[in-house]
Amino acid sequence: MAREPLLERLRRRVLLADGGTGTFIQGRAWDVERDFLGHENCSEILNRTRPDFVAGLHRAYLEAGADCIETNTFGANHVVLGEFGLAGETRALNREAAAIARAEADRLSTPDWPRYVLGSMGPGTRLPSLGQIDYDALEASYREQALGLVEGGVDALLLETHQDLLTVKAAINGARAARVELGREAVPILVSVTVEATGTLLVGSDIGAALVSIAAMGVDGIGLNCATGPAEMAEHVRFLCARWPGPVSVMPNAGLPILVEGETRYPLTPEELALWQGRFVEEDGVNLIGGCCGTTPEHIARLRAMLDARSDPAPRPRRVEPEPAVASLYTAVPLRQENAVFAIGERCNANGSKRFRELLAAEDWDGLVGIAREQEREGSHALDVCVAYVGRDEARDMAELVSRLRAQVTVPLVLDSTDPAVLETALKLLGGKSVINSINFEDGEDRPAEILRLARRFGAAVIALTIDEAGMAKSVEDKLRIAERLHAFAVDRHGLPEEDLFFDPLTFTICTGMEDDREHAVHTLEAIERLAERFPRCQILLGLSNVSFGLRPAARHVLNSVFLHHAQQRGMTAAIIHVSKIAPLHRIPEALREAAEDLIFNRWRDGADPLGRFIALFEEAQEEEQAQRAAPASVEERLRRRIVDGDRRGLEDDLEEALQRHDPVQIINEILLDGMREVGELFGAGRMQLPFVLQSAETMKAAVRYLEPRMPRVEGAQKGTLVLATVKGDVHDIGKNLVDIILTNNGYKVVNLGIKKPIQEIIEAAERHRADAVGMSGLLVKSTVIMKENLEEMRRRGLDIPVLLGGAALTRRYVEEDCRRAYTRPDRVHYAKDAFAGLRLMERICAERRAEG
CATH class of the missing domain: 3.20.20.330 (Homocysteine-binding-like domain)
Incomplete structure (x- = not known):
């Protein structure tokens, strides 16, 4: 039958x-x-x-x-x-x-x-x-x-x-x-x-x-x-x-x-x-x-x-829009970052990093892993790994390093090799979804076909460079022509999902002074914009630092940073970069930013060569002196500036000076939080990358830690208990930790669960500690969606405990209209604009509970 x-x-x-x-x-x-x-x-x-x-x-x-x-x-x-x-x-x-x-x-x-x-x-x-x-x-x-x-x-x-x-x-x-x-x-x-x-x-x-x-x-x-x-x-x-x-x-x-x-x-x-x-x-x-x-x-x-007993035996329809992502063994990372590019750390590369190359030659595997972990701490979303080194066994070195990285870093790996056998060796060690770097048509289609078969076999994304048998594409038309061929080859012929195809339209140095090189950045930016329109589901990536090759480090850092901003605005979604050497636009002095833009767009002012003008600005200055603005005169503005810039040097001296005029709560509420608000605005406007947000958060934490012992603590019986957590998928905890400090110093017990917490763990903690309220925090827009989903789950469980929601992406309207509708008791969902609003809400919640007996 x-x-x-x-x-x-x-x-x-x-x-x-x-x-x-x-x-x-x-x-x-x-x-x-x-x-x-x-x-x-x-x-x-x-x-x-x-x-x-x-x-x-x-x-x-x-x-x-x-x-x-x-x-x-x-x-x-x-x-x-x-x-x-x-x-x-x-x-x-x-x-x-x-x-x-x-x-x-x-x-x-x-x-x-x-x-x-x-x-x-x-x-x-x-x-x-x-x-x-x-x-x-x-x-x-x-x-x-x-x-x-x-x-x-x-x-x-x-x-x-x-x-x-x-x-x-x-x-x-x-x-x-x-x-x-x-x-x-x-x-x-x-x-x-x-x-x-x-x-x-x-x-x-x-x-x-x-x-x-x-x-x-x-x-x-x-x-x-x-x-x-x-x-x-x-x-x-x-x-x-x-x-x-x-x-x-x-x-x-x-x-x-x-x-x-x-x-x-x-x-x-x-x-x-x-x-x-x-x-x-x-x-x-x-x-x-x-x-x-x-x-x-x-x-x-x-x-x-x-x-x-169901009236309709069919499954309930689901509307699903999968999120393009890659993954390590431990966690997934979206390819489309919120107000940021997908940052691939460039320093685990024997071709581009002298330090990495020396450690590889010495077979200092712990040192090599240390470079990887440094990049992870700096905010890289993935790590480019290349061990190709003349005279060494590339497959053996790749196996040695990847077998260590898979257990000691939590971000995905970008496997960088031209040898399919080396790529296969690495892919057989990795349980997550990696990225292969890269394919091109320089030697025809046999090798890219072999690599794409590996990608499909092991579930990997692929970076494709706009290079064909005639060489590297430099004009906009050539970049687009080869990209069309790459898409047809990878997606249509070999079945690679569109979202797993990274186009690298290539950028070349604009710092040689040769006329043929002056328009490279312009052509790349135009190609990015047209590729984003033509292939909206694909990713667009650059090896960013190529644009500044030939300049001194200080000048390269500025030019790379400005070029990154413009590439991102045109539609670039990913970049291979040294994250700690990228500065957000607000930190670059206006004169340097304008000079960099003149060089990128080949703009000549009064007949002056933009390259010569840009180089001249760096001849007498050290990198640090050029990057820093004059220190504000008032200690209040210096502290606010430290938060925005993520600058901890001299922080305690400024805090001591501020304590002569303000109490610790005023410093946090009126000065430091004002700086964090600016950080949020810069991030939301796309003028500050996520790694710099994290630097600002670390500075804020350091300041609050220094001030905490000086804050008045309410003695006596605990007023109530709050279970507090950053929601699943979000690693940002500065706001949450500030709530912890403020409430703890005002007589409340705070059970701080940490970051990336699933709702099951939050519910269990609330029940175990008999909490008076639950607080959920998160910085990212997607975290606001998770908060709503968490409330729906709590409603399904029949819970009606008061809930405080806080985070930069939240608005009062979203909380009071969307989130409240998702909960058992809409009146028990509250918007906590900041830590001090959280304190006032807890005071009200606990007072109402006492009144109810």
């Missing part, structure tokens, strides 16, 4: 998978020698010794109402079976297991109710990101497992309970290889990861990193299973459904396990599981539900009843 393909049915109906296989097996008494052939805990051997039991297991879940059953092959890959001496049986055991499940599914299928078999492929026992197994061995192991499953007749391959994104890549590629070998490329690949109670996968990946990395591999479905119950999964389910357009699966445990009289129990009843899964279906738009550890046929029967 022909079945409707699984993916088509998932689009038309919410489907139900089975429950816990392990739970079912562990609930029986076994003769280890007879049933397991002495291989205790090797459940997969039951497919051969007790096919009757395995068939009964599948039948129980099918009779309970499951649309899909999973094969008893969770650990049946070559590596795991090898631990039992059964590696040689891998393909056969998987084929036998799939055949058992296939027979039971077919027996209960009808034309109106087809049943499906999912080939279970678990995470194994060794994690490649921790160096416990190499990539090639893992991919080969999963290939062999997938061969048996597909031969046995599965409808899809389900990679489940995965905890390491590099394992996921190996399993996907192994499964793909098996499909091709058997001519069954249409068999879908579904991936389900396990988020621990800590909020991350076992190796530390957050759900954003998992989604970006797995989606880049071109799978058919993504989901969650195991580790926790549905309550702990809720936030992650919502995240996936809001950002992944394909099918989403959710298979939680029957709650968090508890120990009862020495035995593990799962507390969630079938009715409670059905309530949660009903919410995931109706509110989030989940396509496939089921159960994991602790769930039984009774749980599945209740889920069947819940689904059958």
Whole structure:
């Protein structure tokens, strides 16, 4: 009987998978020698010794109402079976297991109710990101497992309970290889990861990193299973459904396990599981539900009843606009930064950094990692890594360095090499979504084709330079012509997603004095603008410092900074730069800025050469003297200026002087916060890059730390408790920490959770500390959306605790109109304009609570 393909049915109906296989097996008494052939805990051997039991297991879940059953092959890959001496049986055991499940599914299928078999492929026992197994061995192991499953007749391959994104890549590629070998490329690949109670996968990946990395591999479905119950999964389910357009699966445990009289129990009843899964279906738009550890046929029967009671069996439509991003093993980074370019640190490059080259020659790996970590601290969103050095083994050096960087920096890597073999070596070490730098047509199309195949295989973005067989494009027309060819080649022919293609239209030095070089910057800016219009979904990148080659460092820093601003205004989205050597426009003296712009745009004033005029401005001055403006006379203005400039030198002396005239609260509220307000305005206007915002924040923190011991502290009983956190996806904490200090010094208990906190953790802390209110902070515009989502989740949980919202991107109108509508008690959502407004709100909240008794 022909079945409707699984993916088509998932689009038309919410489907139900089975429950816990392990739970079912562990609930029986076994003769280890007879049933397991002495291989205790090797459940997969039951497919051969007790096919009757395995068939009964599948039948129980099918009779309970499951649309899909999973094969008893969770650990049946070559590596795991090898631990039992059964590696040689891998393909056969998987084929036998799939055949058992296939027979039971077919027996209960009808034309109106087809049943499906999912080939279970678990995470194994060794994690490649921790160096416990190499990539090639893992991919080969999963290939062999997938061969048996597909031969046995599965409808899809389900990679489940995965905890390491590099394992996921190996399993996907192994499964793909098996499909091709058997001519069954249409068999879908579904991936389900396990988020621990800590909020991350076992190796530390957050759900954003998992989604970006797995989606880049071109799978058919993504989901969650195991580790926790549905309550702990809720936030992650919502995240996936809001950002992944394909099918989403959710298979939680029957709650968090508890120990009862020495035995593990799962507390969630079938009715409670059905309530949660009903919410995931109706509110989030989940396509496939089921159960994991602790769930039984009774749980599945209740889920069947819940689904059958729906008036419309179809999944709830989801409007999803995926956000272009790359990812390290740990976290995702959007390619479109808010009021900033995607900054790629340039100093982990043997071609461009003398210090890096010297450390590489000395094989000082710790020193090389130190350079990477410096760039991360400076605010780089990703790191360009190039170890090509004459006389050295590039592939070996890349492997040595990347294996260290993947564990010691949290930002994604840009793999910079012209050798596909070197790129492949690096990609086999990285679980996240990397960027490959780069492809071009200088030697034809063979090498870029090979690199693009690697990008598709490992889920990487690609930088494409406007170079062809005739050389590097310098005119606007040539840059656009080659970009058109690159787009057709990478996107149309090789299937690279548009958002993963970075155009580098190239910039060349304008500092030679030769007439042919004077218009390079103008041509590049015009090309950027036209590329942004022609390919709005693609990224546009420059190796920025090329424009200033030949100048002294001080002049290069100014010219690079001004050129960056204009390139960003024209549509550039990314740049390879030295972040700490870029200055925001407001810090560059007007005369220098104008001279730099004259040089960039080749503007001659009164017949004077703009290059000569620009160079002359630097001949007598040191970089620092040119960059700094005259210090203001008043200490109040000096302090405000320090905050805006992120300048901590001499800060304590100025604070001491200010304390002679003002109390600490006045200094914070009337002087320092005024500086931070200007920082926010500059950031919002695009005149200050994010790294400089962070420098200002660090200066503000240092000032507040110095003033805190001098602030009056209210003694006596605590007035109330506030749980405070920066919301998920946001790392900015200056405002939050200031609220902490102000409230603590006024007699309140503040539970400061830190940055990037998911709502589950905030709720748990509020309940644990019996908080009077919750405070959520964030600087970015996207953080305001997350705040609203958090309020919606709190409403779903039936919470009505007062909530304070604060952050530079928030407005009173947004809080009082949009956010309030999302909450259980709209009157309990408050806009905290600053820390002192937060203090007044807490005073009012706690007074109202006392009045209520």
